[in-house]
Amino acid sequence: xxxxxxxxxxxxxxxxxxxxxxxxxxxxxxxxxxxxxxxxxxxxxxxxxxxxxxxxxxxxxxxxxxxxxxxxxxxxxxxxxxxxxxxxxxxxxxxxxxxxxxxxxxxxxxxxxxxxxxxxxxxxxxxxxxxxxxxxxxxxxxxxxxxxxxxxxxxxxxxxxxxxxxxxxxxxxxxxxxxxxxxxxxxxxxxxxxxxxxxxxxxxxxxxxxxxxxxxxxxxxxxxxxxxxxxxxxxxxxxxxxxxxxxxxxxxxxxxxxxxxxxxxxxxxxxxxxxxxxxxxxxxxxxxxxxxxxxxxxxxxxxxxxxxxxxxxxxxxxxxxxxxxxxxxxxxxxxxxxxxxxxxxxxxxxxxxxxxxxxxxxxxxxxxxxxxxxxxxxxxxxxxxxxxxxxxxxxxxxx
Amino acid sequence: xxxxxxxxxxxxxxxxxxxxxxxxxxxxxxxxxxxxxxxxxxxxxxxxxxxxxxxxxxxxxxxxxxxxxxxxxxxxxxxxxxxxxxxxxxxxxxxxxxxxxxxxxxxxxxxxxxxxxxxxxxxxxxxxxxxxxxxxxxxxxxxxxxxxxxxxxxxxxxxxxxxxxxxxxxxxxxxxxxxxxxxxxxxxxxxxxxxxxxxxxxxxxxxxxxxxxxxxxxxxxxxxxxxx
Numbered sequence: 001x002x003x004x005x006x007x008x009x010x011x012x013x014x015x016x017x018x019x020x021x022x023x024x025x026x027x028x029x030x031x032x033x034x035x036x037x038x039x040x041x042x043x044x045x046x047x048x049x050x051x052x053x054x055x056x057x058x059x060x061x062x063x064x065x066x067x068x069x070x071x072x073x074x075x076x077x078x079x080x081x082x083x084x085x086x087x088x089x090x091x092x093x094x095x096x097x098x099x100x101x102x103x104x105x106x107x108x109x110x111x112x113x114x115x116x117x118x119x120x121x122x123x124x125x126x127x128x129x130x131x132x133x134x135x136x137x138x139x140x141x142x143x144x145x146x147x148x149x150x151x152x153x154x155x156x157x158x159x160x161x162x163x164x165x166x167x168x169x170x171x172x173x174x175x176x177x178x179x180x181x182x183x184x185x186x187x188x189x190x191x192x193x194x195x196x197x198x199x200x201x202x203x204x205x206x207x208x209x210x211x212x213x214x215x216x217x218x219x220x221x222x223x224x225x226x227x228x229x230x231x232x233x234x235x236x237x238x239x240x241x242x243x244x245x246x247x248x249x250x251x252x253x254x255x256x257x258x259x260x261x262x263x264x265x266x267x268x269x270x271x272x273x274x275x276x277x278x279x280x281x282x283x284x285x286x287x288x289x290x291x292x293x294x295x296x297x298x299x300x301x302x303x304x305x306x307x308x309x310x311x312x313x314x315x316x317x318x319x320x321x322x323x324x325x326x327x328x329x330x331x332x333x334x335x336x337x338x339x340x341x342x343x344x345x346x347x348x349x350x351x352x353x354x355x356x357x358x359x360x361x362x363x364x365x366x367x368x369x370x371x372x373x374x375x376x377x378x379x380x381x382x383x384x385x386x387x388x389x390x391x392x393x394x395x396x397x398x399x
Numbered sequence: 400x401x402x403x404x405x406x407x408x409x410x411x412x413x414x415x416x417x418x419x420x421x422x423x424x425x426x427x428x429x430x431x432x433x434x435x436x437x438x439x440x441x442x443x444x445x446x447x448x449x450x451x452x453x454x455x456x457x458x459x460x461x462x463x464x465x466x467x468x469x470x471x472x473x474x475x476x477x478x479x480x481x482x483x484x485x486x487x488x489x490x491x492x493x494x495x496x497x498x499x500x501x502x503x504x505x506x507x508x509x510x511x512x513x514x515x516x517x518x519x520x521x522x523x524x525x526x527x528x529x530x531x532x533x534x535x536x537x538x539x540x541x542x543x544x545x546x547x548x549x550x551x552x553x554x555x556x557x558x559x560x561x562x563x564x565x566x567x568x569x570x571x572x573x574x575x576x577x578x579x580x581x582x583x584x585x586x587x588x589x590x591x592x593x594x595x596x597x598x599x600x601x602x603x604x605x606x607x608x609x610x611x612x613x614x615x616x617x618x619x620x621x622x623x624x625x626x627x
Contacts, residue, residue: 001510002508004514009508012496012497013496016495304490304492305492307492309509311451311480311486311492312486312505312509312553313477313482313484313506313510314477314509315474315478316473316477317474318509396492
């Protein structure tokens with residue numbers, strides 16, 4: 001039998017039971033649509049979260065005081081932990097592949113200007129903070145490259161603070177009181193929006209040494225180090241560890257590489273996408289059972305036709321191929337309809353709720369269609385084998 | 400052409416062995432016109448199925464065209480059926496969802512014959528059996544006589560050497576039945592071996608050789624001289 005004839009014959013039985021074929025195909029279509037819809041949302045979420053986390057760059061290492069063990073408790077509570085100092089941060093500049101270093105101390109304080117007061121996040125940073133965290137100055141300039149321990153009292157405003165305290169005026173050159181001290185405004189940051197609940201625009205940036213004084217802290221909360229993309233993460237980590245251990249006498253700090261954090265996060269999100277896809281897979285399985293049912297019925301109904309085909313010289317393999325072909329045709333067409341349905345619903349949801357991230361990778365679509373055909377094949381095997389093994393004489397005389 | 404020697408066929412019904420055929424010896428030459436007559440349950444259909452390689456004897460040997468076909472695999476039997484045997488049934492056995500032309504084409508499709516060749520053969524068969532204007536009708540749109548003509552056209556589409564007809568007129572009125580028998584008998588003139596199973600003496604009596612069966616055994620044979 002030629003392949004086009006196989007297609008033609010299977011299509012003819014498919015078409016002669018239109019409603020039944022449609023309903024059976026619908027079972028698969030709903031399954032595939034569920035898989036596509038759920039994985040699209042899962043994958044959209046995946047990309048959204050990763051984008052949130054990687055917007056500060058991926059060649060970033062955070063250094064935090066205290067050594068975190070796998071149990072999560074800080075050794076510093078038992079032994080001695082030296083605070084991370086601004087000098088520690090400056091010492092890291094000796095490393096060859098380090099690009100930017102920004103110390104960081106963050107807290108909450110009252111700021112006041114022109115008679116208006118606001119509680120806001122005060123972030124003590126170094127002059128390289130914009131480069132290190134990929135943030136940009138909108139007007140004016142960022143903190144100057146002063147002696148880090150004796151930086152002048154300059155402040156750079158987040159976009160929202162500027163709106164709240166200096167609406168309609170040029171804030172550059174004005175004074176802002178931060179926790180009782182006067183700072184001169186020298187720049188305004190570009191709006192950045194919220195990142196995981198922190199409003200980066202509702203923040204003012206002052207030199208790290210002054211923030212430590214303001215919050216009465218002995219050390220930094222974190223040092224951000226960026227390195228050249230060409231450098232190996234392990235090499236950078238070893239360099240940082242070497243310098244800081246030499247300075248502190250022991251490894252009483254923790255390195256948090258963004259790259260590894262993203263890897264872990266990415267694999268967690270992959271598992272989530274896979275899990276929701278598997279949930280959709282259950283309905284696909286139900287669709288497969290539908291095909292099994294219909295094919296079993298078809299073999300029973302068309303028993304005498306199977307006998308006829310055998311009398312006309314059809315081999316067992318040909319009968320098998322006809323029924324398998326029918327099962328696969330049902331599932332393949334159902335799968336295609338499901339793909340269209342799933343992508344359609346996903347895109348529709350995205351239009352209705354633009355905040356809902358949706359993404360359907362081509363690979364998922366191809367895999368979904370392949371699994372639909374595989375399910376059709378699997379569901380068709382048992383009925384098709386039964387059809388092929390029917391005794392021709394008995395089959396011919398079945399009614 | 401067809402040589403059966405000591406062929407028996409028994410079935411297991413419940414825990415009993417029922418012999419449908421008992422020690423059949425039958426030789427049929429190429430181009431013969433044979434009718435097998437007997438009451439129902441006499442084993443005549445079983446004999447026809449055996450000759451058509453749809454069934455296997457429990458014992459004995461069956462030689463077709465000089466070769467022993469008793470021991471062929473299912474695959475090989477299907478090939479012999481496809482190439483040498485045509486079937487015509489009482490209930491026509493047309494595929495209801497296929498048109499007349501597609502029903503006739505079916506054996507050619509199963510044999511893997513090219514579409515161009517099929518088209519020529521099917522057009523010729525439709526014309527031979529006066530079905531050209533019915534080519535695109537489905538079986539439920541055809542009369543009984545037309546359906547059996549489609550079935551005969553289908554049975555001959557592979558140019559078989561043997562044509563097996565099981566009660567071919569059983570579902571037809573007398574006039575149509577006669578017409579169908581005439582069509583089958585025309586094939587004998589083209590050197591096709593025709594074997595007709597029937598319980599109707601009027602149909603069976605038309606054959607040159609008339610084999611009688613009772614209880615799975617051949618009880619007698621009557622002949623009509625070729626010149627008569």
